Amino acid sequence: MNSLIARAKELLENKSVQVIIGYEAGSNGIARPAFISDPKDAEKLIYDDRCIQNLALYLTKHEVKHFGKMGIVAALPVMRSIMMLISEQQVFAENIVVLGISSDGSLLDMADIGVMKGYIGKADLGNPAKDEELIARLNKLTPAEKFEYWQNELSKCIKCYACRQSCPMCYCTRCSVECNQPQWIPVQSNTHGNMEWHILRAMHLAGRCISCGECGRACPVNIPCHLLTMHLADQVHHHFKVHAGTSDKMSSVLSTFDPSDKESFII
Amino acid sequence: METTKKLIRKKSLEKLYAALSMSRKVYAPVVADDNRVEYKYNPEFSAITFDHIQSTLSVKNLVFPKVENLIYFTNHKTESSVTEVDVSRIPEVVLWGAHPCDAAAYDVLRSIFCWDTKDQFFSKRLEKLTVIGLACHQSDDYCFCTSVGLAPDSAKGSDILLSRLKSGDYQAEILTEKGNAVAGLSPGLFEAMPDEGVLTADVKARFDYREVTKKLTGAFKHPFWVANSLRCIGCGACAYVCPTCACFDIQDETRGLNGRRYRSWDSCGFGLFTLHTSGHNPREVQSQRWRQRIMHKFSYMPDRNESLGCVGCGRCSRGCPVDMNIAEQLTALQTI
Numbered sequence: 001m002n003s004l005i006a007r008a009k010e011l012l013e014n015k016s017v018q019v020i021i022g023y024e025a026g027s028n029g030i031a032r033p034a035f036i037s038d039p040k041d042a043e044k045l046i047y048d049d050r051c052i053q054n055l056a057l058y059l060t061k062h063e064v065k066h067f068g069k070m071g072i073v074a075a076l077p078v079m080r081s082i083m084m085l086i087s088e089q090q091v092f093a094e095n096i097v098v099l100g101i102s103s104d105g106s107l108l109d110m111a112d113i114g115v116m117k118g119y120i121g122k123a124d125l126g127n128p129a130k131d132e133e134l135i136a137r138l139n140k141l142t143p144a145e146k147f148e149y150w151q152n153e154l155s156k157c158i159k160c161y162a163c164r165q166s167c168p169m170c171y172c173t174r175c176s177v178e179c180n181q182p183q184w185i186p187v188q189s190n191t192h193g194n195m196e197w198h199i200l201r202a203m204h205l206a207g208r209c210i211s212c213g214e215c216g217r218a219c220p221v222n223i224p225c226h227l228l229t230m231h232l233a234d235q236v237h238h239h240f241k242v243h244a245g246t247s248d249k250m251s252s253v254l255s256t257f258d259p260s261d262k263e264s265f266i267i
Numbered sequence: 268m269e270t271t272k273k274l275i276r277k278k279s280l281e282k283l284y285a286a287l288s289m290s291r292k293v294y295a296p297v298v299a300d301d302n303r304v305e306y307k308y309n310p311e312f313s314a315i316t317f318d319h320i321q322s323t324l325s326v327k328n329l330v331f332p333k334v335e336n337l338i339y340f341t342n343h344k345t346e347s348s349v350t351e352v353d354v355s356r357i358p359e360v361v362l363w364g365a366h367p368c369d370a371a372a373y374d375v376l377r378s379i380f381c382w383d384t385k386d387q388f389f390s391k392r393l394e395k396l397t398v399i400g401l402a403c404h405q406s407d408d409y410c411f412c413t414s415v416g417l418a419p420d421s422a423k424g425s426d427i428l429l430s431r432l433k434s435g436d437y438q439a440e441i442l443t444e445k446g447n448a449v450a451g452l453s454p455g456l457f458e459a460m461p462d463e464g465v466l467t468a469d470v471k472a473r474f475d476y477r478e479v480t481k482k483l484t485g486a487f488k489h490p491f492w493v494a495n496s497l498r499c500i501g502c503g504a505c506a507y508v509c510p511t512c513a514c515f516d517i518q519d520e521t522r523g524l525n526g527r528r529y530r531s532w533d534s535c536g537f538g539l540f541t542l543h544t545s546g547h548n549p550r551e552v553q554s555q556r557w558r559q560r561i562m563h564k565f566s567y568m569p570d571r572n573e574s575l576g577c578v579g580c581g582r583c584s585r586g587c588p589v590d591m592n593i594a595e596q597l598t599a600l601q602t603i
Contacts, residue, residue, distance in 0.1 A: 028408045032590035033498040063497060063552050162502035166588050178539045187518045188334040188531040218588035220504040221323055222301045
């Protein structure tokens, strides 16, 4: 943690960045995002097991970008999100400095995007064990049972859109669900409308989701909605051999035609 | 009406619940599979919790549902015919085991929905609602009712208030005619109250809401708002779990020639909330939306509705994915 604070301080002092996006101690023993612009405040930065929120979200936020060049504390999921955001031209590599964090919590030297790409290339990109367990359990269900499971879970949804707002890849300033002339999906929260929303969200993220699980963590009513995007990410890997967020020049598999794409679905 | 204090034994509560369930819909708190507490209609008595600190969602849906149909319409060639929703069909509901913060929230909602025009849907639902409150004998670090003029044993908004006794039995304070009617269903269950103190949670006051209101008057342009809302992600979790947030959206939904107009929950945290047709948005960035949330509850409402827009339940802070802890921010606002 001391090396992280020292590095943050140095970057702010020599004006390499104007803000560091990291974590600080929050209320009641939890960690929360912090935005440090004064080198004196670098002491507030922490990094431990509680620091799990995907901070890449803030790289596209208007008021954070307003600071200027941004430094960001980035464990693997954040690094992968940054790669996706650069690929989709939402973030420019020259505008950010990555303060990489290894799986054991130590500071990594991420001189440039190439180094980060190398690190991601060697990392374990598997899903967390407890999510794998639940996905495996769901995969054993019949389609009717699966439908019932999701109907049950999604009936709890209150359409607060915390899943969308917490996702670094949901950066659109105007989401298609906000169009009501015509309505794409029902605006109201009912089981039918909730299902349409979550399916639409999952499809928009297929091939782009880096499986950080942030949407599921953000949900105030504990819907495991991250399993939908996680499962689609696994499917994309299975069919196209691609892991999202492993390069800064990724093309979205579902919106890119490749002559070698499988066409087995055409009879 | 003069209030009375009676003793009701734990086992008598089950009989009271059974008597109520016979004639009315009863909405009571149960522990869900994932350990969250949620309210359900007519659960088994054995499933009802008497020990919860807070449910994830508030109980405002009883008077302000997620979706309320306003009118039904049919489109003809050049005109539409409209069918009104019959509010007289709204059923009698008993809310069982609402904590004092939630019971008090109905008054706050009334100050909004009946500010000038009396909202017929809200009014009818509230008229048909009987609240059996449950005083809190425990709390957590997110509770702050005592900072906003309430207490873990406030009777405000309850028709009957139950308070736990050391023995595990309950004191039932019968506060209104509606409460009297419920108690009248099984009068034999209510016994004379012995001289015994009730268990009450110790919720320490963290700030004085009157001081916050005073401070907010000149704080519109204060740097506090940007500095303390950079992490806000702009979701509606806080507003949707809040027992007093009352903003709604109105939509028309049609299928062929038939359709309905409904209102559904909305949130001032959303960018779209204040977006004008012209493309101009008076609250362009998240700090302005966060400021609106605090200002509305602690400055505009005391000013215009003569009620505070917060009951200190702490749900917004428990539910926030990025720890926008409102009590912490209000405490800080006192000294800006």
